[in-house]
Amino acid sequence: MASPTATETPAARPLDPMALLNVSSAAVVGASPGKHYSTSVIANLLQFGLPAEKVMPINPKYDEIDGLRCHASLADLPGRPSLVVSLVGVERVDAVLDDAIEAQVPAMLVIADGYSEMGAEGTARQARLADKAARHGVTLLGPNSLGYVAPSRGVAAWVGGRVPERLTAGRVSLAFQSSGMLNLVLNQVAHRRIGLAAAVSVGNEAVMDLADFIRAFADDAETDVLGIVLESTTRPRALAQALLHANQAGKTVVVLSIGKSERGMKNVSSHAGRMATSGRVWSALFRQVGALVVDDLTDFMETVALTAGLSAEARGGGLALATISGGDCGLLSDMAENLDLELSDVTPETQAILDEQLSRTNILANPLDVRNTRTSAPKVFWASLAALAADPNIATVALRLNLALAPTKQHEEMYTRVAEHIRANGAECVFTSRVTETSSERWFDLFAELGTPFLTSYDGALKAFANLQHHRRDAHYVNEDGAFTALPEVVAEMPETQPLSWQQTMDWVGRTGMSFTRTVQAMSVAEAVEATATMTFPLVAKGIVPGVAHKSDLKLVELNIADVEDLEARVTALFERMAGLAVTDEFAVEIQEMAGGGAEFFLGMHSDPILGRIMSFGLGGIFLELLHDVAYAVPPVSAAQATALLQTLRGWDVLQGARGQEPRDVAALADVIATVSAAVADPDSTVSSFDFNPVLVMPAGSGVVAVDAYVEGTK
Ligand code: ADP
Ligand code: MG
Numbered sequence: 001m002a003s004p005t006a007t008e009t010p011a012a013r014p015l016d017p018m019a020l021l022n023v024s025s026a027a028v029v030g031a032s033p034g035k036h037y038s039t040s041v042i043a044n045l046l047q048f049g050l051p052a053e054k055v056m057p058i059n060p061k062y063d064e065i066d067g068l069r070c071h072a073s074l075a076d077l078p079g080r081p082s083l084v085v086s087l088v089g090v091e092r093v094d095a096v097l098d099d100a101i102e103a104q105v106p107a108m109l110v111i112a113d114g115y116s117e118m119g120a121e122g123t124a125r126q127a128r129l130a131d132k133a134a135r136h137g138v139t140l141l142g143p144n145s146l147g148y149v150a151p152s153r154g155v156a157a158w159v160g161g162r163v164p165e166r167l168t169a170g171r172v173s174l175a176f177q178s179s180g181m182l183n184l185v186l187n188q189v190a191h192r193r194i195g196l197a198a199a200v201s202v203g204n205e206a207v208m209d210l211a212d213f214i215r216a217f218a219d220d221a222e223t224d225v226l227g228i229v230l231e232s233t234t235r236p237r238a239l240a241q242a243l244l245h246a247n248q249a250g251k252t253v254v255v256l257s258i259g260k261s262e263r264g265m266k267n268v269s270s271h272a273g274r275m276a277t278s279g280r281v282w283s284a285l286f287r288q289v290g291a292l293v294v295d296d297l298t299d300f301m302e303t304v305a306l307t308a309g310l311s312a313e314a315r316g317g318g319l320a321l322a323t324i325s326g327g328d329c330g331l332l333s334d335m336a337e338n339l340d341l342e343l344s345d346v347t348p349e350t351q352a353i354l355d356e357q358l359s360r361t362n363i364l365a366n367p368l369d370v371r372n373t374r375t376s377a378p379k380v381f382w383a384s385l386a387a388l389a390a391d392p393n394i395a396t397v398a399l400r401l402n403l404a405l406a407p408t409k410q411h412e413e414m415y416t417r418v419a420e421h422i423r424a425n426g427a428e429c430v431f432t433s434r435v436t437e438t439s440s441e442r443w444f445d446l447f448a449e450l451g452t453p454f455l456t457s458y459d460g461a462l463k464a465f466a467n468l469q470h471h472r473r474d475a476h477y478v479n480e481d482g483a484f485t486a487l488p489e490v491v492a493e494m495p496e497t498q499p500l501s502w503q504q505t506m507d508w509v510g511r512t513g514m515s516f517t518r519t520v521q522a523m524s525v526a527e528a529v530e531a532t533a534t535m536t537f538p539l540v541a542k543g544i545v546p547g548v549a550h551k552s553d554l555k556l557v558e559l560n561i562a563d564v565e566d567l568e569a570r571v572t573a574l575f576e577r578m579a580g581l582a583v584t585d586e587f588a589v590e591i592q593e594m595a596g597g598g599a600e601f602f603l604g605m606h607s608d609p610i611l612g613r614i615m616s617f618g619l620g621g622i623f624l625e626l627l628h629d630v631a632y633a634v635p636p637v638s639a640a641q642a643t644a645l646l647q648t649l650r651g652w653d654v655l656q657g658a659r660g661q662e663p664r665d666v667a668a669l670a671d672v673i674a675t676v677s678a679a680v681a682d683p684d685s686t687v688s689s690f691d692f693n694p695v696l697v698m699p700a701g702s703g704v705v706a707v708d709a710y711v712e713g714t715k
Helices: 036-047 091-103 114-136 181-189 210-219 235-248 278-288 299-310 326-338 348-356 378-389 410-426 439-451 459-475 500-514 525-536 565-581 640-645 652-656 665-680
Strands: 026-029 055-060 083-086 109-112 139-141 147-150 155-158 169-176 196-202 224-230 252-257 292-294 319-323 396-399 428-432 519-522 539-544 557-561 588-593 601-606 613-617 631-633 687-697 702-704 709-715
Touching: 026 036, 036 055, 036 652, 083 091, 083 155, 083 557, 091 109, 091 114, 114 139, 139 613, 147 519, 169 181, 169 299, 181 196, 181 224, 181 299, 196 210, 210 224, 210 235, 224 292, 224 299, 235 252, 235 278, 235 299, 252 278, 252 299, 252 459, 278 292, 278 459, 292 299, 292 459, 299 459, 319 326, 319 378, 326 459, 348 378, 378 396, 396 410, 410 428, 410 439, 428 459, 459 640, 500 519, 500 665, 500 709, 525 565, 525 588, 539 565, 557 565, 557 588, 601 665, 613 665, 631 640, 640 652, 640 665, 665 687, 665 702
Parallel strands: 026 055, 026 083, 083 109, 109 139, 169 196, 169 224, 224 252, 252 292, 319 396, 396 428
Antiparallel strands: 147 155, 147 196, 519 588, 539 557, 539 588, 601 613, 601 687, 613 631, 687 702, 687 709
16 A cells, blocks of 8 residues: 655645546445446446456455455555445445545545435535545545546446447547436447547536536547536536636537526516526527537537547538539528528639539539539549539538448448548548438448548538537637636525615616716705706606616606706606605605617626526617517626627617618627626626616717616625
């Protein structure tokens, strides 16, 4: 047993997720003959690289398990294992951890359930386990994990059945919160010959969570593509920063985000700016960290397969499709349009070559129908493919050719030649099928050898291409600095909130930098009249009733006040109406200058139970009520990001001056969004939600001005 050294005192050992992956020997505590977990993990460890003497079952009841020498306890082992796999039940895990700490084992996988998924008691038990492991520098995976595999590193501590034999080493790393899905995807990637660097089922994330693995994979030289299945997080800021870090490291992160439809609805009300559902909020976050979000498992598989097979430059770059059927060209064109997938235009030079080769003028170059020229006129076939591949607008040529049930020698030669030909002419090559069909695994072997992605259906393929294109197009949403100071470090219970008073609201508005129409509070008609001395008619008068978010509903907004006489009458009426409401006896009104000629916009913030302060904005009226035309953003956002987000709105055209509207001051609006977002991102802010509704967006050059603010806070 190695003796402790000064650098291994608990405080001095930061936890490294890679301790789990860089394993040269493993003790399997609680191994038992014929038990599923035990048999699986021992067989997997042996199959993926550990020599027999480095896989050490621990169980005092046996001398031998599955042909391996069995030891009575961790303390009895001849050397220090680099990993403990704990298969024991929940009551015995603590003792195993104690032994692992005693034996100075750096990494431990805990399979047992009965922790945070089992209510308060389980949560407390998990917290104790996590605390002890972390204090002693044990990189603990789980509990409630099925384990992990790292084919290129020769380790497969996986208890969920035999890891498929065909699993190959490669440059994709997976981290899943759903172990069942990871089991499925392991089979899929093995079947499809997608090379894996690592795949981790994070389980209950007691010590190592998704964010840790994302960060580790971002820094891992062997990983190029990350595939993530995410349900939620307890560490939003670390998660965002890890995702951003991966993006900035030049890696593509494919995220399947699940379970978002009902969650986080607590704060939703009909109030403008608080219409966020968690799903849309998550999407906003993913966009700002440069993650590529997919819709379902098929989309995940196809997108990972495509991404892993393309160079970083080709991902999302110019795309040409080629098929051997005219019908396909029509179908592919329609599908591409539906998916907003851009098929690159070819240059006039390329067009001329294709016209000549395929003997037609102005032939549709993309998708290109090469007909049966491969057999009937091979020169035409090869010259056409060469022209497409050589076109400067095209980075990738995706082809559909005939697929038999299994590839023959001729098929192999032909596909090899096509791939080489396209590459020699300067493009990357992808093969597709029209519809998911039964095809021999030998096809996948062939495509793996050729290094060409093979996408199993047109819909999956085009969606994957669209995903990459949109991902590249969305790069300007990414938060370059990545401070994410508004994201909670740890998800906490939502505090009690209350509406701010008029004065607090106005003070806060001042601090945000929002330009607000000139507004004065008046406690009486006389005070209101006095206030007008420094104001320009027409004016607006509004009744101030604490906590009322919709003053108009209570007839507490008087617009277009022409002069002092008009003001006296209308303010008197306001006071009378407020008295009738009988909610308070401290009445006040606010007198504002009337701002004319603006388009009504709203800018709001609400507190999401997971991701904290989230900004939302869009045009008012039907855009908000009927179309839910709202953009979400995690603050802070820059003016450039705000502009990009504004462009995602259907109301963007209105702001631009569609249909006789005047073009609006979008630049000023973007500036205001950025300025307010910085105030929102201030970690010391106690404001939990607000609405500026409306912010009036004036004609270009004339700025924006808010005329109504409703703010809630925790103090
Ligand atoms: P609430 O939203 O509580 O009903 P607002 O203060 O937003 O009350 O006023 C209702 C509407 O009146 C606004 O949406 C806007 O159209 C108009 N309005 C209010 N104040 C002004 C102002 N100072 N200048 C121009 N229009 C205003
Ligand atoms: Mg309003």
